[in-house]
Amino acid sequence: MKKYTFDITIIGAGPAGSMAAKRAAEKGASVLLIEKDKYAGIPVRCAEGVYRDEITRLVDIDDSWICSKIIFSELVSPDGNRVRAAEDASGFILDRKKFDQALAILSVESGADLRTETYASGMKKNVHGEWEVSACTRGEDIKILTKVVIGADGVESRVGRWAGIDTSLKLREIESCCQFTLADLNIDDQTVQFYMSKEFAPGGYAWVFPKSGGLANVGLGILGTYVKDVNPEKSLKNFVKRYFPEGRVISQIAGGVPVLPGLKDMVADGVLLAGDAARQVDPLSGGGITNSMAAGIMAAEHAVRSIEQKDTSKKNLTAYQKEWDRKFGKKMRLSSKLKKVVDDLDEEVFNNLVGKMSLLPQQKRTPFAFFKTLLLNQPKLFLDVAKFIL
Amino acid sequence: MDKNRGILIDTNLCDLCGACVAVCPEDAIILQERNIEVMQDRCTKCGLCAAVCPLNVPELL
Ligand SMILES: Cc1cc2nc3c(=O)[nH]c(=O)nc-3n(C[C@H](O)[C@H](O)[C@H](O)COP(=O)(O)OP(=O)(O)OC[C@H]3O[C@@H](n4cnc5c(N)ncnc54)[C@H](O)[C@@H]3O)c2cc1C
Ligand code: SF4
Numbered sequence: 001m002k003k004y005t006f007d008i009t010i011i012g013a014g015p016a017g018s019m020a021a022k023r024a025a026e027k028g029a030s031v032l033l034i035e036k037d038k039y040a041g042i043p044v045r046c047a048e049g050v051y052r053d054e055i056t057r058l059v060d061i062d063d064s065w066i067c068s069k070i071i072f073s074e075l076v077s078p079d080g081n082r083v084r085a086a087e088d089a090s091g092f093i094l095d096r097k098k099f100d101q102a103l104a105i106l107s108v109e110s111g112a113d114l115r116t117e118t119y120a121s122g123m124k125k126n127v128h129g130e131w132e133v134s135a136c137t138r139g140e141d142i143k144i145l146t147k148v149v150i151g152a153d154g155v156e157s158r159v160g161r162w163a164g165i166d167t168s169l170k171l172r173e174i175e176s177c178c179q180f181t182l183a184d185l186n187i188d189d190q191t192v193q194f195y196m197s198k199e200f201a202p203g204g205y206a207w208v209f210p211k212s213g214g215l216a217n218v219g220l221g222i223l224g225t226y227v228k229d230v231n232p233e234k235s236l237k238n239f240v241k242r243y244f245p246e247g248r249v250i251s252q253i254a255g256g257v258p259v260l261p262g263l264k265d266m267v268a269d270g271v272l273l274a275g276d277a278a279r280q281v282d283p284l285s286g287g288g289i290t291n292s293m294a295a296g297i298m299a300a301e302h303a304v305r306s307i308e309q310k311d312t313s314k315k316n317l318t319a320y321q322k323e324w325d326r327k328f329g330k331k332m333r334l335s336s337k338l339k340k341v342v343d344d345l346d347e348e349v350f351n352n353l354v355g356k357m358s359l360l361p362q363q364k365r366t367p368f369a370f371f372k373t374l375l376l377n378q379p380k381l382f383l384d385v386a387k388f389i390l
Numbered sequence: 391m392d393k394n395r396g397i398l399i400d401t402n403l404c405d406l407c408g409a410c411v412a413v414c415p416e417d418a419i420i421l422q423e424r425n426i427e428v429m430q431d432r433c434t435k436c437g438l439c440a441a442v443c444p445l446n447v448p449e450l451l
């Protein structure tokens with residue numbers, strides 16, 4: 001069996017893995033990035049929306065990665081009323097096939113080795129305290145000897161479990177999603193739409209993210225605890241029938257999105273988890289692209305540092321978790337709290353809220369105003385949430 | 391057949407999305423590029439994979 005040796009082995013070439021590989025290679029480490037699929041980014045399991053401010057901070061965006069530029073967002077209440085929010089939601093709907101591949105190429109240009117069609121099947125520690133990753137690359141079994149493993153293997157991550165971290169999610173910690181890409185829609189290309197509805201998406205929401213030219217990602221997420229009552233695929237079909245009967249389905253995907261404030265443990269001896277593998281998705285929005293990229297970069301920096309210090313112990317790598325918590329922890333916890341508030345909201349209250357919001361001038365209809373209106377009407381919630389904001 | 395009773399995930403119906411892998415408490419599901427498989431010796435038949443699947447694919451036998 002062929003054996004390879006690398007300082008850092010990164011499992012999964014999504015946004016987290018590719019950014020981690022890029023950063024670690026830039027810092028001079030020898031890096032192997034492995035991906036089970038033939039091409040990074042295919043199949044796309046995502047609605048592809050990102051905030052402009054967040055993404056541009058992480059990478060120089062190329063116009064060819066963008067399907068459409070978003071200026072407005074529209075919230076649709078259960079009774080079908082719409083309110084257009086302030087213009088602070090500017091963002092992009094990416095073409096993630098191109099985007100993920102571009103990030104993978106950036107990592108290669110920085111000096112990382114990328115191997116696609118390579119599936120990691122397990123890992124164990126040898127007597128020198130290094131990890132031996134077992135993988136199968138295009139039908140051939142190989143072993144990779146490595147000082148540090150970065151698990152960037154997405155929602156289906158097993159790397160953490162191999163290192164003794166319990167990453168399994170409870171049903172209340174995951175959104176079960178279904179999405180169609182629809183053609184022939186008569187929608188505004190600059191507006192994303194969010195539908196709140198206990199009928200179609202209990203414990204979640206439905207989205208319409210336009211990809212220009214009458215194309216859009218139309219999908220919904222249902223909290224795991226409700227899937228036995230409302231099946232995501234059937235519900236999406238009904239949703240589309242109700243709101244977009246003219247739409248023609250050109251593709252369909254299923255997916256899972258972690259919605260918890262974060263893992264208790266994101267590191268083990270010689271192991272760091274990043275992105276969906278570390279459950280770093282924003283719980284309220286379900287957005288994980290930019291968080292994963294930021295986490296990948298952070299994980300790589302700590303991996304390289306630990307190798308330079310010749311101490312890849314869990315204790316030394318905990319600084320990664322601390323940095324993550326310092327930069328994202330508060331936002332994740334607040335977001336998780338607000339998600340629970342929104343999930344539990346009576347449809348009546350929601351209808352009222354959307355009504356009240358539409359009375360405000362458009363410039364004032366910010367998410368903050370939304371929650372403020374909500375909290376002022378529900379003093380108990382206010383106290384609950386205040387401790388996260390203050 | 392009794393000892394084979396367990397969870398059946400039909401690769402042909404499955405979209406390989408990984409939601410079931412994320413909830414499986416026993417790390418009993420292997421998801422590869424083109425197929426999915428349940429390690430029956432690890433599976434406790436808790437049913438969580440079936441409960442989360444967006445396409446309702448896993449079946450308790
Ligand atoms: C329906 C849906 C809609 C979404 N919409 C949005 C959105 O609009 N905006 C947003 O920001 N986020 C969205 N997300 C979340 C976003 O897709 C993820 O947060 C993001 O892709 C996470 O990046 P990652 O690099 O951590 O993992 P991934 O992108 O999932 O990459 C993980 C990679 O690891 C590979 N892999 C897994 N196991 C192995 C193994 N054993 N060996 C080798 N390779 C392996 C996989 O093939 C995959 O390529 C959505 C998710 C879903 C399901
Ligand atoms: S029934 Fe439970 S243990 Fe078995 S594969 Fe499904 S989730 Fe895992």
Ligand code: SF4
Nearest residue numbers: 404405407408410443
């Ligand atoms: S959750 Fe369902 S569709 Fe997704 S991988 Fe598991 S069985 Fe397949």
